[in-house]
Amino acid sequence: MVYNDNFTIQTTGCCDVHNITEKVEEIVQAAKINNGQVLVFVTGSTASITTMEVEAELDKDLKESLEIIAPEGKEYHHDKKWQDGNGFSHIRSTLIGTSQVFALINGELLLGTWQQIVLCDFDNKKRDRLVTVQILGE
Numbered sequence: 001m002v003y004n005d006n007f008t009i010q011t012t013g014c015c016d017v018h019n020i021t022e023k024v025e026e027i028v029q030a031a032k033i034n035n036g037q038v039l040v041f042v043t044g045s046t047a048s049i050t051t052m053e054v055e056a057e058l059d060k061d062l063k064e065s066l067e068i069i070a071p072e073g074k075e076y077h078h079d080k081k082w083q084d085g086n087g088f089s090h091i092r093s094t095l096i097g098t099s100q101v102f103a104l105i106n107g108e109l110l111l112g113t114w115q116q117i118v119l120c121d122f123d124n125k126k127r128d129r130l131v132t133v134q135i136l137g138e
Helices: 021-031 056-069 077-082 087-096
Strands: 002-011 016-019 036-042 047-052 099-105 116-121 127-137
Touching (some): 002 016, 002 021, 002 116, 021 036, 021 116, 047 087, 047 099, 047 127, 056 087, 116 127
Antiparallel strands (some): 002 127, 016 116, 036 099, 036 127, 047 116
16 A cells, blocks of 8 residues: 655755654554555655654754755856855755655554654755655555
């Protein structure tokens, strides 16, 4: 059986992190599937889905680390072509990825004690982000 649903998150961009665990869990409960896999995907090339412990200091660490790896102030080839100044956000999204797959066991997402599912928006402006949840199982 395959179950699909989605929701929209309004973001402010600039490495905006949103805990979406509860929304994903609501969809899992509505699907009434006991065992399988849960795909969480964000549409767009300047956002990502990942897991982390959601807390303010770790948010700062993530932002500082990504600034080292793909700095905002650098001139990217993408920016030269499109003049939108968000080349860094495309690189960050590519590195982290736009989806994650989670195990579904006995109707529950398999997550660690401090592990939450998060959407990270790296773009340089606010956006409405469409998150799709697809559950495959029995």
